[in-house]
Amino acid sequence: MQFIDRAEIEVEAGKGGDGIVAFRREKYVPAGGPSGGNGGRGGSVIFVAEENLQTLLDFRYNHLFKAENGGRGGPNNRTGANGKDLIIEVPCGTVIYDAETGALLGDLIKAGEELRIAEGGKGGLGNQHFLSNRNRAPEYALPGLEGERKLLRLELKLLAEVGIIGLPNAGKSTLISSLSAARPKIADYPFTTLIPNLGVVRKPTGDGTVFADIPGLIEGAAEGAGLGHDFLRHIERTRVLLHLIDATSDDVIRDYNTIQQELQAYGRGLKERSQIIALNKIDAVARETVDLEALATQLNHLSYAPVFIISAVTRTGIEPMLQEIWRILDELNANEQVEVLG
Ligand SMILES: Nc1nc2c(ncn2[C@@H]2O[C@H](COP(=O)(O)OP(=O)(O)OP(=O)(O)O)[C@@H](O)[C@H]2O)c(=O)[nH]1
Ligand SMILES: [Mg+2]
Numbered sequence: 001m002q003f004i005d006r007a008e009i010e011v012e013a014g015k016g017g018d019g020i021v022a023f024r025r026e027k028y029v030p031a032g033g034p035s036g037g038n039g040g041r042g043g044s045v046i047f048v049a050e051e052n053l054q055t056l057l058d059f060r061y062n063h064l065f066k067a068e069n070g071g072r073g074g075p076n077n078r079t080g081a082n083g084k085d086l087i088i089e090v091p092c093g094t095v096i097y098d099a100e101t102g103a104l105l106g107d108l109i110k111a112g113e114e115l116r117i118a119e120g121g122k123g124g125l126g127n128q129h130f131l132s133n134r135n136r137a138p139e140y141a142l143p144g145l146e147g148e149r150k151l152l153r154l155e156l157k158l159l160a161e162v163g164i165i166g167l168p169n170a171g172k173s174t175l176i177s178s179l180s181a182a183r184p185k186i187a188d189y190p191f192t193t194l195i196p197n198l199g200v201v202r203k204p205t206g207d208g209t210v211f212a213d214i215p216g217l218i219e220g221a222a223e224g225a226g227l228g229h230d231f232l233r234h235i236e237r238t239r240v241l242l243h244l245i246d247a248t249s250d251d252v253i254r255d256y257n258t259i260q261q262e263l264q265a266y267g268r269g270l271k272e273r274s275q276i277i278a279l280n281k282i283d284a285v286a287r288e289t290v291d292l293e294a295l296a297t298q299l300n301h302l303s304y305a306p307v308f309i310i311s312a313v314t315r316t317g318i319e320p321m322l323q324e325i326w327r328i329l330d331e332l333n334a335n336e337q338v339e340v341l342g
Helices: 172-179 228-236 252-266 292-303 318-341
Strands: 002-012 045-050 064-066 086-091 094-098 104-108 114-118 149-159 162-166 197-202 208-213 240-246 274-280 307-309
Touching (some): 045 094, 045 104, 162 228, 172 240, 172 318, 240 252, 252 292, 274 292
Antiparallel strands (some): 197 208
């Protein structure tokens, strides 16, 4: 599933340092020549693509990015220090536009790719530079130039790898909020979620995977019931489906079948998509009356999918479920590479 993540930021390269006016004063040199040094260059703003970032979320909180100014020139022809470049890390796949003109400035696809987006200002020349036969003692120097400033729009197409699906109220939004930093609305009524919520879930290795909490599916969705087709279209581009079922339901198997039938009716390979089933809300199930293990076995026989017994609220059973998701994704990635090579 593809989403567009957007951010607007302002970048400002450093101003060049001013050149200065100075003259040599040495004990035995009565009229020293000009010796004012040049200003240093202002730092530039450089974007670099970074593998471990998945979203533009960080740019929501921070809008102005400024590189260091160049230092003033010094006496004895000393050039001022160059301002440090500001390196801004963005996720791979980020496209950068000039927000004022709409012009495409570049896109950063592969990790490590760089784009100089705003040039630092040149340092001003010190008075030693203006020494000539006609003017042995120039009394002037130049100020440093301003650094480039730009208003930028960043865009990133996000690919959600795992889609959390299920009937309304199954606990999908609760699950994504316990797995990631996403904070979607959660409520005890159906159709709380109207558009997909994204969350980045960290693997033990540190890199993130995007999960999408999809609005609840209902019977007839494939024919357009509820928010119907929209939901299924969202699901279409995810690689793994995490099918969440409310274990407190009076008929778990019926609930499972309802969703499966919609996936099948929609077609486009949804039913064959890798699937994991999770029986949720087990903290609220009366264990004496409901045999969760038997339900899990039954679901497994029906679906051939791995079944986990979890609580999105207490986080019981979450870890083994995540491990299985990582395993499936790794396997899909490995197969993809074989396809590319072969
Ligand atoms: N006891 C218990 N309640 C849960 C659990 N997970 C979710 N709930 C509750 O179930 C209700 C529905 O949760 P949501 O996360 O909004 O469900 P949803 O699947 O996103 O619902 P829609 O967006 O309407 O499709 C809320 O009252 C949650 O607090 C759980 O693990 N245990
Ligand atoms: Mg929801």
